[in-house]
Amino acid sequence: MPGFQCHNGVAVTLEPLYARHVDDLWEASQAADVSWAYLKYRPFPTKNDMAAHITRISGLERQPFFAVVPASSGKAEGWVSFCNIASADAAIEIGSVWFSPQLQRTRAATEAIFLMMQHAFTLGYFRVVWRCNDLNAASKRAARRFGFTYEGTWRGDWIVKGRRRDTAWFSIVEPEWPARRTLFETWLNESNFDANGVALKPLSSET
Known part of the structure; x- marks a missing residue:
């Protein structure tokens, strides 16, 4: 089972989600109502409501949550x-x-995923x-x-x-990963970004 640990990239760090992230996340959530449309929980009316939610989900032993911290903002x-972890079947979901x-x-x-x-x-x-929700075209x-x-x-x-809701299912399996990892690494390389941080080439599966 995945543990609660930091994952460090170039453009982003994934940190185990804790109460200390509440202020940042509350700030980031302002004027973001549409981003909650397909999640189980609604937009939070107050910072205390968000804090209570973060306290609850950060303590889920079988579903480790991570705060996504871009290097650009810190x-x-x-x-x-990670959710729906089936260790015996070597299956896991990236969700919530x-x-x-x-x-x-x-x-x-992209680097966070x-x-x-x-x-x-x-x-x-x-x-x-x-x-994801089958209506969630962006997630698909x-x-x-x-x-x-x-x-x-x-x-x-x-x-x-x-x-x-109807749920659309997607997967990637281990034999596919080495080639896919190479594509990610190529896309994430510094040489693929201009001075404004815009990617010069897409991931190969983009249309």
């Missing part, structure tokens, strides 16, 4: 977790992803899963961009915020 701007608007579609966001994938495969997991595009393969849609399997 502040937590989102979170991500919340990236604030300023983090979305950045080098740091890469670090999660790399850690999972380094630990010996064979199957890494990405799933992200899954394909990261190299996950669409597996199908479970119809009506959850009720979220009072509405029944």
